[in-house]
Amino acid sequence: MLRRVSYILLSAAPQLIRFKKKLRLSYNFLNPFVKPSEKLRLADGSVVLIIGGGPAGSFFAINLLRKAKSSGIKIEVIIVEKKKVMNIQELNLNECQIGECNYCAGGLSAKVCEALKKLGLILPAKVIMDKVFIINIFADWKTISLDVLKEMNSVYRGSRPKGRTDSIYNFDSFLSESSVKEGAKIITSEVTGLEYSDDGRVVVSFRGNNKTIKSDFVAFAGGVNGFLGNRFYTGEKPLSYLQEMIPGFKPPRVRRTLIFELDTGENDKLMYKISGELYFILHGSHTLKLEMISIIPKGKYITVVLIGPAIDSSTNKDNLRIINEFMNLPHIKKLLPRRAEIKNLCVCSPNIVTGTAKNPYGDRIAVVGDMFTANLYKDGIGSAYEISAMLAEVAITRGIDKRSLRKGYRSVIRKYNINNTLGKLVFLFIRIFFRNSFFSRIIYQAVITERKTKTRENRRLEKILWNTASGEDIYKNIILSMYHPLAIWAIFSGGLLVTLRNYMTELIFGLRWGNFSRNTTGVGKEVFEINSKVIKEEFSGNLGEGSLDFERMYSIRMNAPGEKIFRELGKFGDKDRKYFKPRFIDVTRISGEANQPGCIIRYNIFPRQLSFSLRLLKSIPGEHLSYEIMNGFGRGGILFFKIEAFKKGTMVINDENLLSIYVGFNFPKNLFKYLFPAYIHDVLWNFSLCQLKEVVEN
Known part of the structure; x- marks a missing residue:
C-alpha cells in the first residue's frame, strides 16, 4: 500500500510542478512541511x-x-x-x-547627461568626442532639423577605432x-x-x-x-x-545591426560640416532596404549605424558590400561625398x-x-x-x-x-509617413507651419519628433501625443491642406522640383520676432509707422563662402540667373550695376497692376543687401538679404553660412492682399532658395 501511494505521488509530481508554474505558486506552498525561506539581505561585510x-x-x-x-x-x-x-x-x-x-x-542622450550630473560625475573633455547642437531627421521630402537645447554628447565606449x-x-x-x-x-x-x-x-x-x-x-x-x-x-x-x-x-x-567607423582624415571641411549634428535617416533604397540610419560625428571620426531588413538577412561576408552600396546612395553622397576620401576603419555587427x-x-x-x-x-x-x-x-x-x-x-x-510594444507602433508610423514623398511632405509642412505660428514650448509636433529622435520620453507618451486631437488637427490643417494648396501654387507658377535638394527654409516664430524687430528699427524710415500688412522671413543653410553667395544674389535681376524664375513673374534690372546702391530691379507681374520696383539702398559685400519697395504692389517696404556665419552652439563653421530673407511692406489697397496672398510668397521663395543653394554649392 505504501509503495502504491509513493508511486502515485511520484507519477503526479510532473503535473504538480506544471500546475505550480501555471499558477505561479511557490514551492513552499506545495510543500507545507518545509519552512518558508528567510528574506535575504545585504549586511555588513557582504x-x-x-x-x-x-x-x-x-x-x-x-x-x-x-x-x-x-x-x-x-x-x-x-x-x-x-x-x-x-x-x-x-x-x-x-x-x-x-x-x-x-x-x-x-550617443549620450540628454537623460544620460542629466543622470551623470545627478551622480556628480563630470564627463572629462577628452572623453567627449563631439557635442550635439542639432538633430537632423531625413525624410523622403525634406529634412527636419531640431535644435538641441539640452546637453547631448557623442563618445567612444572603448578604445576602438584602431589608431x-x-x-x-x-x-x-x-x-x-x-x-x-x-x-x-x-x-x-x-x-x-x-x-x-x-x-x-x-x-x-x-x-x-x-x-x-x-x-x-x-x-x-x-x-x-x-x-x-x-x-x-x-x-x-x-x-x-x-x-x-x-x-x-x-x-x-535581439536584432542584428551593422556599425562602421569612418575617418575623415585631413578633410577639415567635411569634419566641421557634420560636427555638432546627429543624423537620423529613415530610408535606404529599393535594393538596400533600411529602416533606420544613424550618423554620429566624433571629431575626425564618424560612426554609422544601419538597421533594417538588408542587415537582418546579411552575414559578415556581406558587410563591405552593404557599406559600399550605402555610401553610394544619392542622399548619403550629398552628406558624405566619396570625393572626400573617407576611410573605413572598422566594422562590427552587434545585436541590439x-x-x-x-x-x-x-x-x-x-x-x-x-x-x-x-x-x-x-x-x-x-x-x-x-x-x-x-x-x-x-x-x-x-x-x-x-x-x-x-x-x-x-x-x-x-x-x-x-x-517597446508601443515603440514598434511609433516606428511603423515613421516608416509609413517618412518614406513616402507625399506623406512626408504633409508631416514636414505641418511641423514648419507650427514652427512659424507657435512658440517653441507650444509646438506639439516638434516635441513628438524630439522625443522620438532623442529618447527623451517613453514611447507610451509619444503614442498618446501622436493621437492627441490637437496633433491630428495640426497635421490636417497645417499639413495636408497647406500641402495641397502649395502644390497647386507650384503648378500654377510652373515650379518643378528637379534633382536639386529640398531644404528647410521656415523660420521659428521667436527667431522671426527678434529679427523683425531689429530690421524694422533699422529701416523705420522706409517702413512707416505701425504694424505692416505683410511680413515674411526665410532662412537656408549654404555650404559656401559669404562672398560667393553675395555674388550670386547680384544676379537677381539678370536674365540668365538660375533661380527665382516663376511663371507670370519677370524680374529684370532696369538700371544700375549688380549689388551697387541705386540700382533698380523691376518685378513685372501678371496682372500688371501687381508689378512694382525695388531700389538697392545699401550693400555690404559678403554680408547683406537691402532693397526698398518703390511703387506698385507694395507701399513702403523692405526686401532684405542677410548673410551670416552659421553657428552650432558657439562654434562658427568656416564657409558655412545662413542666408536669410526678410520681406515687409504695406498694401496700397486691401484688394491686393487677396490677389497675391502671403502663402504665394512662401512657395516662391522656398523653391527659389533651394535652387539658389544648389547653384552656390555646385
Missing part, C-alpha cells in the same frame, strides 16, 4: 560581484555603494571585466582603460574609474561558472586559474553581445551558467535588444543592463542607468532573494514590455 564592466555594471556599482553607505551598510563590490582593464592603483594613472570595441553607437591617439579616454573607462573612486574593485578575468555553496551563497569561478570568490549577490551585466555571442566574433559561446543558475531565464529578443528577458532574477542573482532589456532602438545607455539604479534600490531596501527581486523588477518589466 560581497557583491558584478559580471561586466560596461555602463550597466559601473552604474550599478556606483548606485549600490552609495545606497549602502546611506543605509549604514559596509559592503565589498567587485567588478569582473574580461576586456583589458588597467587598475588605477597599480598603474598610478588617472584612467581605467577598457580596450577593444564595445559595439555601441556612442586613435586618445584611445585611453573613453566612456566605459571613465565609468570604471568612477566606480573605483566610489570603492569598487576591478578584476580582469572571465567568469566561467556559477554555483550555490552549501550555505546558499554564490561561488564564482574564473578562466585560467582555480581561484573562486564566494559572493552574497551577483549582478550579471555582461550585455547581449557578450552573452549571445557577437556575430563578428563567431567563436564566442553563450554563457550557459546563467541559465543554470536561473531556471526559466530567457534572454531578450528589441524585447525583454523572462525571469531575469533568482536567489542572490539578477540580470541588469541590456541582457535584461533596453529602450527600443534608442538610448541604451539611459536604459542601463535606469535599470541599474532600480536594482541597487531593490537590493538595499527590499532584499536579494528571488521574491524580493521579483517585486522590484515587476513594474520595470511591465513598463518596458508596454513601452
Whole structure:
C-alpha cells in the first residue's frame, strides 16, 4: 500500500510542478512541511560581484555603494571585466582603460547627461568626442532639423577605432574609474561558472586559474553581445551558467545591426560640416532596404549605424558590400561625398535588444543592463542607468532573494514590455509617413507651419519628433501625443491642406522640383520676432509707422563662402540667373550695376497692376543687401538679404553660412492682399532658395 501511494505521488509530481508554474505558486506552498525561506539581505561585510564592466555594471556599482553607505551598510563590490582593464592603483594613472570595441553607437542622450550630473560625475573633455547642437531627421521630402537645447554628447565606449591617439579616454573607462573612486574593485578575468555553496551563497569561478570568490549577490551585466555571442566574433559561446543558475531565464529578443567607423582624415571641411549634428535617416533604397540610419560625428571620426531588413538577412561576408552600396546612395553622397576620401576603419555587427528577458532574477542573482532589456532602438545607455539604479534600490531596501527581486523588477518589466510594444507602433508610423514623398511632405509642412505660428514650448509636433529622435520620453507618451486631437488637427490643417494648396501654387507658377535638394527654409516664430524687430528699427524710415500688412522671413543653410553667395544674389535681376524664375513673374534690372546702391530691379507681374520696383539702398559685400519697395504692389517696404556665419552652439563653421530673407511692406489697397496672398510668397521663395543653394554649392 505504501509503495502504491509513493508511486502515485511520484507519477503526479510532473503535473504538480506544471500546475505550480501555471499558477505561479511557490514551492513552499506545495510543500507545507518545509519552512518558508528567510528574506535575504545585504549586511555588513557582504560581497557583491558584478559580471561586466560596461555602463550597466559601473552604474550599478556606483548606485549600490552609495545606497549602502546611506543605509549604514559596509559592503565589498567587485567588478569582473574580461576586456583589458588597467587598475588605477597599480598603474598610478588617472584612467581605467577598457580596450577593444564595445559595439555601441556612442550617443549620450540628454537623460544620460542629466543622470551623470545627478551622480556628480563630470564627463572629462577628452572623453567627449563631439557635442550635439542639432538633430537632423531625413525624410523622403525634406529634412527636419531640431535644435538641441539640452546637453547631448557623442563618445567612444572603448578604445576602438584602431589608431586613435586618445584611445585611453573613453566612456566605459571613465565609468570604471568612477566606480573605483566610489570603492569598487576591478578584476580582469572571465567568469566561467556559477554555483550555490552549501550555505546558499554564490561561488564564482574564473578562466585560467582555480581561484573562486564566494559572493552574497551577483549582478550579471555582461550585455547581449557578450552573452549571445557577437556575430563578428563567431567563436564566442553563450554563457550557459546563467541559465543554470536561473531556471526559466530567457534572454531578450535581439536584432542584428551593422556599425562602421569612418575617418575623415585631413578633410577639415567635411569634419566641421557634420560636427555638432546627429543624423537620423529613415530610408535606404529599393535594393538596400533600411529602416533606420544613424550618423554620429566624433571629431575626425564618424560612426554609422544601419538597421533594417538588408542587415537582418546579411552575414559578415556581406558587410563591405552593404557599406559600399550605402555610401553610394544619392542622399548619403550629398552628406558624405566619396570625393572626400573617407576611410573605413572598422566594422562590427552587434545585436541590439528589441524585447525583454523572462525571469531575469533568482536567489542572490539578477540580470541588469541590456541582457535584461533596453529602450527600443534608442538610448541604451539611459536604459542601463535606469535599470541599474532600480536594482541597487531593490537590493538595499527590499532584499536579494528571488521574491524580493521579483517585486522590484515587476513594474520595470511591465513598463518596458508596454513601452517597446508601443515603440514598434511609433516606428511603423515613421516608416509609413517618412518614406513616402507625399506623406512626408504633409508631416514636414505641418511641423514648419507650427514652427512659424507657435512658440517653441507650444509646438506639439516638434516635441513628438524630439522625443522620438532623442529618447527623451517613453514611447507610451509619444503614442498618446501622436493621437492627441490637437496633433491630428495640426497635421490636417497645417499639413495636408497647406500641402495641397502649395502644390497647386507650384503648378500654377510652373515650379518643378528637379534633382536639386529640398531644404528647410521656415523660420521659428521667436527667431522671426527678434529679427523683425531689429530690421524694422533699422529701416523705420522706409517702413512707416505701425504694424505692416505683410511680413515674411526665410532662412537656408549654404555650404559656401559669404562672398560667393553675395555674388550670386547680384544676379537677381539678370536674365540668365538660375533661380527665382516663376511663371507670370519677370524680374529684370532696369538700371544700375549688380549689388551697387541705386540700382533698380523691376518685378513685372501678371496682372500688371501687381508689378512694382525695388531700389538697392545699401550693400555690404559678403554680408547683406537691402532693397526698398518703390511703387506698385507694395507701399513702403523692405526686401532684405542677410548673410551670416552659421553657428552650432558657439562654434562658427568656416564657409558655412545662413542666408536669410526678410520681406515687409504695406498694401496700397486691401484688394491686393487677396490677389497675391502671403502663402504665394512662401512657395516662391522656398523653391527659389533651394535652387539658389544648389547653384552656390555646385
